[in-house]
Amino acid sequence: MKLGxxxxxxxxxxxxxxxxxxxxxxFGVEPRGAPFDLPAQGVRVCFVDAPNSQIELIEPLGExxxxxxxxxxxxxxGQHHVCFEVPxxxxxxxxxxxxxxRVLGEPRIGAHGTLVFFVHPKDMGGVLTEIMETPGEAx
Amino acid sequence: MKLGxxxxxxxxxxxxxxxxxxxxxxFGVEPRGAPFDLPAQGVRVCFVDAPNSQIELIEPLGExxxxxxxxxxxxxxGQHHVCFEVPxxxxxxxxxxxxxxRVLGEPRIGAHGTLVFFVHPKDMGGVLTEIMETPGEAx
Numbered sequence: 001m002k003l004g005x006x007x008x009x010x011x012x013x014x015x016x017x018x019x020x021x022x023x024x025x026x027f028g029v030e031p032r033g034a035p036f037d038l039p040a041q042g043v044r045v046c047f048v049d050a051p052n053s054q055i056e057l058i059e060p061l062g063e064x065x066x067x068x069x070x071x072x073x074x075x076x077x078g079q080h081h082v083c084f085e086v087p088x089x090x091x092x093x094x095x096x097x098x099x100x101x102r103v104l105g106e107p108r109i110g111a112h113g114t115l116v117f118f119v120h121p122k123d124m125g126g127v128l129t130e131i132m133e134t135p136g137e138a139x
Numbered sequence: 140m141k142l143g144x145x146x147x148x149x150x151x152x153x154x155x156x157x158x159x160x161x162x163x164x165x166f167g168v169e170p171r172g173a174p175f176d177l178p179a180q181g182v183r184v185c186f187v188d189a190p191n192s193q194i195e196l197i198e199p200l201g202e203x204x205x206x207x208x209x210x211x212x213x214x215x216x217g218q219h220h221v222c223f224e225v226p227x228x229x230x231x232x233x234x235x236x237x238x239x240x241r242v243l244g245e246p247r248i249g250a251h252g253t254l255v256f257f258v259h260p261k262d263m264g265g266v267l268t269e270i271m272e273t274p275g276e277a278x
Contacts, residue, residue, distance in 0.1 A: 003166035006192040009148055009221055011266055019264045024265070025238055027142035027223075049222065052191045053145040076265035079218035082148055084189065085167075099164055124165070125158045127150055127216035 001095045004085035007112070007132050008047070008054040012067045013077035016046045016059045023048050023055075035059070038111055043065050045111045056083070056111060081118070083130035089115040092131050107133075140234045143224035146251070146271050147186070147193040151206045152216035155185045155198045162187050169205050174198075177250055184250045189237075195222070195250060201232035220257070223227075228254040231270050 013019040016035045023029050032054070035046040042065040043058040058080065060068050070080055086092040089107045096103050102120035110116030112135040119129040141179070152158040155174045162168050181204040182197040197219065199207050209219055217224035225231040228246045235242050241259035249255030251274040260267045 001165070001167055003162070003168040003187070003189050005256035006145070006148070006194075008188040009145070009218075011264065013264055022262075022264050023142070026140070026235065026240060026258075028140055037209065048142070050142050050145040055145075055221075074265050076261060078260070079148075082194075082218065096165065100163060110158040119165075121217070122215060123161075125150065125152055125161050126213050127219035 001086065001092060004087075004134070005084040005086050006053050007130075007135075008056040009079060010058055010083060010128075010130065011077060011082040012057045012058050012070050012073055012074065016044060016057045018071065019057050019077065020046065020048070031057075037061055040108045041110065047058065047111070066119040082116050083116070084131050085132050085134040087134055089117065089133040090133065091129040092133075093117055096131070140231060140270050143226075146222040146269075146274075147195040148218060149197055149211050149220040149222060149267075149269065150216060151194045151213065151219040152196050152198055153210055153214065154184060155196045158196050158216065159185065159187070170196075176200055179247045180249065186250070197274055199224040216238050220269050222255070222271050224271050224273040226273055228256065228270065228272040231272075235270070245270070255259065 032047040032049050039043050042061050044061045046057045048055040067069040101123040104118040106113035107117045114135050116132040121128045160175045171186040171188050177184050181200050185190040185196045187194040190212050240262040243257040246256045248255035254270040258268045
């Protein structure tokens with residue numbers, strides 16, 4: 001497997017609106033679209049485009065959100081994960097598992113509408129790593 | 140100021156060599172060049188290229204390294220900062236300061252040979268943010 005595009009850096013925040021205000025003030029940038037709920041991942045999501053990649057702002061969606069604990073430790077928010085693209089999500093999952101990495105659950109629909117999975121940070125140098133099947137042109 | 144290219148994601152590690160082994164095993168990728176010391180920032184550095192951006196692996200250089208505390212909290216390593224490019228580092232510094240963001244010290248030479256500064260994570264949604272004058276073609 002090759003190292004694919006850095007699709008985005010996932011940034012957890014207690015408030016997408018507040019984070020967008022920071023990006024607006026500091027960088028004069030507006031989000032790519034309105035925030036939307038992603039129930040499969042337990043987060044509310046909004047993207048901010050850099051010329052070559054994206055920042056994915058994620059806010060907890062419900063009390064069982066997987067980022068609640070992260071925000072307890074990091075009340076202001078912070079870098080939560082990085083996401084790399086792969087051409088085939090199932091081949092990537094098999095490849096990571098064959099190499100002994102812990103894949104967290106089955107592939108699920110991610111924020112760009114394609115299948116994603118996460119790899120345990122303990123197997124990735126402390127970095128929670130999302131693997132995403134490359135989105136089509138529409139994304 | 141516009142949001143510039145995401146030049147890299149900075150990943151702190153207790154061992155660049157060990158991290159490179161992870162990238163080699165999991166993604167079949169070799170570093171862009173050999174690790175090198177960056178005394179001005181108190182880190183040893185090595186870059187891994189994704190097609191559109193980079194991962195900057197940083198290891199403490201000396202006991203006074205600014206990432207020693209980060210690694211005490213995150214012994215395996217983890218995401219340390221994000222770095223965006225700007226066309227003019229001094230204009231960017233003045234702009235951040237005019238907006239009330241805390242710029243951490245004067246611009247210094249960064250890992251790509253151009254001037255950089257960091258903005259306090261408390262002013263950037265918990266994300267330690269490096270601002271880098273866009274490197275030339277050689278970088």
